[in-house]
Amino acid sequence: MTDITQHTAARPRADFLHRFSVRDAGTLIGLVVILAVFGALVPGFFAERNLINILQQSSINACLALGMTLVIISGGIDLSVGPTAALSAVISASMLVAGVPFPLAIAAGFAIGLACGLLNGVLVAYVGLQPFIVTLGTLSTYRALALIYTGGNPVLGLPAGFRAIFNGSLFGLPLAVVIVAVVALIAWIILKKTPFGEYLLAVGGNEEAAYIAGVPIARTKIAAYMISGLLAALAAQILIGRLGAAEPILGNLWELDAIAAAAIGGASLMGGKGSVVGTILGAVILGSMRNGLTLMNVQSFYQLLATGLIILAAMLIDRVTRGRG
Amino acid sequence: MxxxxxxxxxxxxxxxxxxxxxxxxxxxxxxxxxxxxxxxxxxxxxxxxxxxxxxxxxxxxxxxxxxxxxxxxxxxxxxxxxxxxxxxxxxxxxxxxxxxxxxxxxxxxxxxxxxxxxxxxxxxxxxxxxxxxxxxxxxxxxxxxxxxxxxxxxxxxxxxxxxxxxxxxxxxxxxxxxxxxxxxxxxxxxxxxxxxxxxxxxxxxxxxxxxxxxxxxxxxxxxxxxxxxxxxxxxxxxGRELAQEQHRSHASAEIRLSVRGLASPTKVHDVSFDLHRGEVLGIAGLVGSGRTELLRLLAGADRASSGAVEIDGKAVKLSSPRDAIAAGIGLVPEERKREGIVPLRSISNNMALASMGVFAPRGVIDHTRLKRVAAEKMKRVNLRPFLLDRPIRLFSGGNQQKAIIGRWLAAGTRILLFDEPTRGIDVGAKAEIYHLIEELAAEGHSVIVVSSELPEVIRLADRVLVMRDGTVAAELGRASLSEQAIAAHAIPQTEIEAGKAQGHRAGA
Incomplete structure (x- = not known):
């Protein structure tokens, strides 16, 4: 017994490699291959500016995908992230335009995100409805609320001071990228280092067994949806900061990109499996592909095609390497 | 031909x-x-x-x-x-x-x-x-x-x-x-x-x-x-002779768990019994006699409609598995795949699931400590192969069962409820599980074993409750314990009158 503990404790490098799973390594290889291909085909693809561009373009999707990953791991899905972001955006934006202080307006946006997630979570965890149907319903509901609230018009003229916050940069990186990196770090810690992360994996992996083992099922699920809502709201703030306006139709189809990034990164829609590192890599894969194809002047139809093929390829590789299951 | x-x-x-x-x-x-x-x-x-x-x-x-x-x-x-x-x-x-x-x-x-x-x-x-x-x-x-x-x-x-x-x-x-x-x-x-x-x-x-x-x-x-x-x-x-084991009782006079008039909305009616420190209490009865349901009530997995439960003389409320675990009760369920294991997670993580609070006193899991405890508990239950980071689904049924037992040991559980402890487990591992149950009792744990296999009940139990139609039909001490005695109490009277067990509905 003692020699076993010493064995594991004495090998931090092996421990690190162990944490960086085989699946994540696979996603990383995928990213490297895609970068190499575009690097060879597109002059200037590896320019520092373009690489920062890719990160910036991926940041919003990465932000949503992190929340989506936690929800998917818990055995659920959140289709309502786009409309949640829209609702959060128009409410923050109209407060800002009305002259409410920035922190308060941003906090209100976050509160909206949390509330949207709470409703999703309660309907799933306490009422026992299927996550797909619940969030399909709230997808329409939240979108409708955003449209009704604004009368369908964009909220224009956000104060320059607010825009400056999210358009700033830190350590030479756009602030949005830094924010999402911090969020990713927090998500990674949650998943790897906290009981809540373990509960997410257990609830998604086998809810009945988790229940018998004393895992707080409802709280865990609700927390996952609330985090997803909160991150949708954060994405909304980043976006309206960049655009200077909030449209009620903002975030259309965001949920699909977020699910794609999570799935490419190794999350299983059956629940119980997913990786923060993988999801970030997945979001960057999607982002660099769009960036590269745009620089090559490829028609957007083909970009869509490429996205589809990447998702299918990732799933096929998953299948082949994992065997059945 | x-x-x-x-x-x-x-x-x-x-x-x-x-x-x-x-x-x-x-x-x-x-x-x-x-x-x-x-x-x-x-x-x-x-x-x-x-x-x-x-x-x-x-x-x-x-x-x-x-x-x-x-x-x-x-x-x-x-x-x-x-x-x-x-x-x-x-x-x-x-x-x-x-x-x-x-x-x-x-x-x-x-x-x-x-x-x-x-x-x-x-x-x-x-x-x-x-x-x-x-x-x-x-x-x-x-x-x-x-x-x-x-x-x-x-x-x-x-x-x-x-x-x-x-x-x-x-x-x-x-x-x-x-x-x-x-x-x-x-x-x-x-x-x-x-x-x-x-x-x-x-x-x-x-x-x-x-x-x-x-x-x-x-x-x-x-x-x-x-x-x-x-x-x-x-x-x-x-491939070897399995030693025939003699039963040894470790029960003390001290009452650990006391159940009075426990009932569920449908399957369990007015069940009362005491469980002593170090005792192995067998519960026999036909499938559908309410045995599993009784265990689920005690484990907090289902809610009782009436009745009282005391542990060490103090009344406890068992309205969720969390309550039961906090009170020192843990269930080793019958359907391991469905209710026991989280298949993709490792042995260590499966073991730690019920005691996350212990491993994360300040909100962050102390993995060094978790690994140490996992190594200790899995050594204790003799996990084979001894690979703590391997997903539990890759282990045999017997070793999965050992990990679930380890889960309750790590959680400091004092009352262990086993529902069909050796279902789907092969002969060699079966003997190990029996040993483990006896050792746990010897250490002062109190154990309830529900089993359909009468030899198993007789091998393990210090005392047997026979359930029939959701209630305790008989209590048999070691002296009066036999397969015939259990069967006589387990089978509904109507069926005995009807003669040979033809088309009986006791499972309903």
Whole structure:
């Protein structure tokens, strides 16, 4: 017994490699291959500016995908992230335009995100409805609320001071990228280092067994949806900061990109499996592909095609390497 | 005349594993042939070869003396092989007839399914074995025993010449088993060769004429069951003599758990008993007598409608598993896959699941400590192979069970509830689980063991409660403990009056 503990404790490098799973390594290889291909085909693809561009373009999707990953791991899905972001955006934006202080307006946006997630979570965890149907319903509901609230018009003229916050940069990186990196770090810690992360994996992996083992099922699920809502709201703030306006139709189809990034990164829609590192890599894969194809002047139809093929390829590789299951 | 079914030098290699090595034996027409061996002995692999799921690396299968190629399940079916799985592969929402025609619906050349005709033929096939089953009824409305019979009906429908059954009785009551045994005997009289896989030796001795014993992928021997003892067969299976253990009680006078008038809304009525420190209390009774439901009440998994529970003299509320765990109660459930393990997570993580608060006192999991405790507890339960980071799904049933026991040890549980502790666990691991339960009791844990296997109850329990129709029908001390005594209290009086256990409904 003692020699076993010493064995594991004495090998931090092996421990690190162990944490960086085989699946994540696979996603990383995928990213490297895609970068190499575009690097060879597109002059200037590896320019520092373009690489920062890719990160910036991926940041919003990465932000949503992190929340989506936690929800998917818990055995659920959140289709309502786009409309949640829209609702959060128009409410923050109209407060800002009305002259409410920035922190308060941003906090209100976050509160909206949390509330949207709470409703999703309660309907799933306490009422026992299927996550797909619940969030399909709230997808329409939240979108409708955003449209009704604004009368369908964009909220224009956000104060320059607010825009400056999210358009700033830190350590030479756009602030949005830094924010999402911090969020990713927090998500990674949650998943790897906290009981809540373990509960997410257990609830998604086998809810009945988790229940018998004393895992707080409802709280865990609700927390996952609330985090997803909160991150949708954060994405909304980043976006309206960049655009200077909030449209009620903002975030259309965001949920699909977020699910794609999570799935490419190794999350299983059956629940119980997913990786923060993988999801970030997945979001960057999607982002660099769009960036590269745009620089090559490829028609957007083909970009869509490429996205589809990447998702299918990732799933096929998953299948082949994992065997059945 | 050549035998109905013959395995000739079958070998099967997987990457890195040799699952079967030169397996040869034969089963005659009209013979019921037992296939015995511990988990991992190769029985399932052999059945998968017979049913066309796997292809052998070498060797051949002969039916009526002719080699057959069983490349896929359809080919196996066409060759007259019917497979009846342990976990029934049926669709509960479809009707009995639809299930019997699953995969090859009767269309009579049109594009439509001839439902009436399907039901007529299904009824015809079932008439011979269980005329009470309505072919139009949804399969989900049938009891497990009847579903088994539907599977056999399906084999009849396919005019199967060989029927392979994998653990068909793991969830049947004794009288349901008798009914099934009759049906199997009828199959054999019609000239079908039956291959019967079961962990329960008494059943195999009861219905089979011969048996083949496998160990580590090879045939240890084929025996005439009339001429060997159970003990001899067990030592062939395990490869050594299993020591007969004497029961030793560690119960003290101190009452740990006191249950008064406990009831659930449906299945449990007015149950009262005490459990002492260091005591192993057995709970026997037929399936459906409320045993599992009682354990679930105590584990907080279901809510009681009335009654009181005290632990060490203090009243406790058990309205969720969290409550029960906090009070020191842990459940080792019957259906390990469904209620016990989180398959993709490691042994360590599965172990730690019930005591996350302990491992994360400041909100962040102390992985060093978790690994240390996991190593300690898994050593304690003798996990094999000792790979704490390996996903639990890759372990055998017995070792998964050990990890679940370790989970409660890590959580500081003092009252352990076992529901069918050795279901689906092979003979060698069974003995280990028994040892472990005894050691836990000796250390002062209090244990409740629910089991359908009477020898198991008698082996382990200091005292036995016999449940019937949701309540405690009798309490038997060690002195008055016997299979006959338990059975006499477990079976409803009406059934005894009705004579031999015919079509009884105690499971309802």
């Amino acid at each position: 050549s035998p109905r079914l013959q395995f000739e030098g079958i070998s099967k290699e997987f990457p890195a594993v040799r699952a079967l090595s030169d397996v040869s034996f034969s089963v005659g027409a009209g013979e019921i042939h037992g296939l015995l061996g511990e988990n991992g002995a190769g029985k399932s692999t052999l059945l998968r070869i017979l049913s066309g799921v796997y292809r052998p690396t070498a060797g051949s299968v002969l039916i009526d003396g002719k080699p057959v190629t069983l490349n896929n399940p359809v080919a196996a079916r066409a060759a007259g092989v019917a497979m009846i799985h342990q976990e029934l592969q049926q669709v509960p929402r479809l009707s009995v007839a639809q299930n019997m025609f699953l995969g090859h619906p009767l269309t009579r050349g049109s594009i439509f399914v001839a439902r009436r005709e399907q039901e007529r033929r299904a009824a015809e096939a079932l008439a011979a074995i269980d005329p009470t089953i309505d072919p139009a009824a949804p399969l989900g409305s049938l009891k497990v025993a009847q579903r088994q019979i539907v599977e056999i009906g399906r084999a009849l429908l396919d005019r199967a010449r060989i029927v392979a059954m994998d653990e068909p009785t793991s969830s049947l009551t004794p009288s349901e088993f008798e009914r099934l045994a009759e049906v199997i005997a009828r199959l054999a009289r019609d000239g079908v060769a039956v291959v019967y896989v079961s962990h329960k030796l008494d059943e195999v001795f009861g219905i089979c004429q011969r048996a083949t014993i496998m160990r580590d992928g090879v045939v240890v021997g084929s025996v005439d069951l009339a001429q060997v003892s159970e003990k001899a067969v067990v030592s062939m299976m395990v």
